[in-house]
Amino acid sequence: MMALGRSTDLDPEPVEHPAVVNLSATLNSGQVFHWIATENGFAGCIDQTPVHLMQSELDTPGANRIGAAVRKYLGIHHPIQKILRTFPDDPVMLSAVQFCPGLRVIEQPSWECLATFLTSALKQVSHIRAITLLLRERFGRPVELDGMRLHSYPSPSAIARLTLADLLACKLGFRAQNLLAAARLVESGELDLLALRDRPTKEALDQLCRVPGVGSKIANCVLLFAYQRFDCFPIDVWVARALRETYFPARAKISLKEMQVFAASYFGPYAGYAQQFLFHHWRLTKGKR
DNA sequence: ATCCAGGATAGCG
DNA sequence: CGCTATCATGGA
Numbered sequence: 001m002m003a004l005g006r007s008t009d010l011d012p013e014p015v016e017h018p019a020v021v022n023l024s025a026t027l028n029s030g031q032v033f034h035w036i037a038t039e040n041g042f043a044g045c046i047d048q049t050p051v052h053l054m055q056s057e058l059d060t061p062g063a064n065r066i067g068a069a070v071r072k073y074l075g076i077h078h079p080i081q082k083i084l085r086t087f088p089d090d091p092v093m094l095s096a097v098q099f100c101p102g103l104r105v106i107e108q109p110s111w112e113c114l115a116t117f118l119t120s121a122l123k124q125v126s127h128i129r130a131i132t133l134l135l136r137e138r139f140g141r142p143v144e145l146d147g148m149r150l151h152s153y154p155s156p157s158a159i160a161r162l163t164l165a166d167l168l169a170c171k172l173g174f175r176a177q178n179l180l181a182a183a184r185l186v187e188s189g190e191l192d193l194l195a196l197r198d199r200p201t202k203e204a205l206d207q208l209c210r211v212p213g214v215g216s217k218i219a220n221c222v223l224l225f226a227y228q229r230f231d232c233f234p235i236d237v238w239v240a241r242a243l244r245e246t247y248f249p250a251r252a253k254i255s256l257k258e259m260q261v262f263a264a265s266y267f268g269p270y271a272g273y274a275q276q277f278l279f280h281h282w283r284l285t286k287g288k289r
Numbered sequence: 290a291t292c293c294a295g296g297a298t299a300g301c302g
Numbered sequence: 303c304g305c306t307a308t309c310a311t312g313g314a
Contacts, residue, residue, distance in 0.1 A: 030295055031295085117295075120294095120295055120296085121294095121295085121296040121297065122293090122294055122295090122296055122297090123294055123295080123296095124293080124294045124295090125294085125295070126294095127294075128294095128295080174297095178297090212297085212298095213296085213297065213298090214296095214297080215296060215297045215298080216296090216297090217295070217296060217297085218295085218296070218297085221295070234295070235295090236294090236295035236296080237293085237294070237295070237296085238294095238295065239295080279295070283295085
């Protein structure tokens with residue numbers, strides 16, 4: 001519908017730093033799974049709105065005239081230099097940032113984020129992507145963009161009225177029941193994703209963990225990627241590996257709890273942002289994928 | 290063929 | 303508290 005850089009709405013506050021966002025890295029760094037590469041950018045939906053994102057438009061000087069929804073989604077307003085300065089000054093952190101300085105933590109719609117990470121459990125990024133695109137195709141709202149047919153993520157109510165078999169047919173496996181239960185919790189109002197915005201982090205984590213299939217890791221992902229709680233530090237297999245090998249090299253075993261305690265004190269107020277650099281770097285260099 | 294993936298959880302000691 | 307088996311599915 002609206003391409004980058006065509007918005008006419010006034011922006012009273014110019015972007016503090018020019019947008020130095022690496023679009024492809026950001027959209028393929030395991031925080032969002034539905035963007036489709038095109039000849040000159042990426043096509044997908046921001047919530048219900050189809051958008052064609054282009055690196056070239058992010059790089060042009062007038063980038064602060066990019067549509068407000070896009071700016072918000074991509075975190076273009078994040079004070080990235082300031083954030084980077086809060087990171088611990090160690091060689092591993094440094095090389096992770098140097099590996100991909102344009103990586104950003106984006107801001108996703110809460111339901112979409114919760115649902116996709118529910119389906120992410122014990123799955124590779126490519127699998128999560130396949131599942132997400134299937135769910136969108138079958139149960140999302142179809143929209144058109146530059147001759148392409150895209151789909152928004154299915155709403156809680158759309159999923160709540162499905163059968164288990166519908167979801168199993170999307171390769172969800174043991175995650176199907178969890179997604180169905182989550183959709184019904186949101187649909188019934190028992191889980192209020194809007195209200196989470198105003199709750200303290202600890203309480204929001206507890207609320208999210210009441211959803212079957214959501215534990216510490218996924219809850220932290222949702223708070224980080226949807227609610228912009230930059231101190232939240234999800235620990236998946238890759239980050240756990242990075243932490244063990246880097247900060248506890250002599251120890252045979254290190255518990256998840258120990259790593260959480262360490263991360264909370266070591267990485268600073270933007271620990272979650274640091275975590276995303278570590279994850280991206282580790283997965284792409286140590287994972288040979 | 291075997292191992293592993295942006296995990297969570299029940300059951301056990 | 304910590305440890306373990308188990309849960310589907312597909313790519314490497």
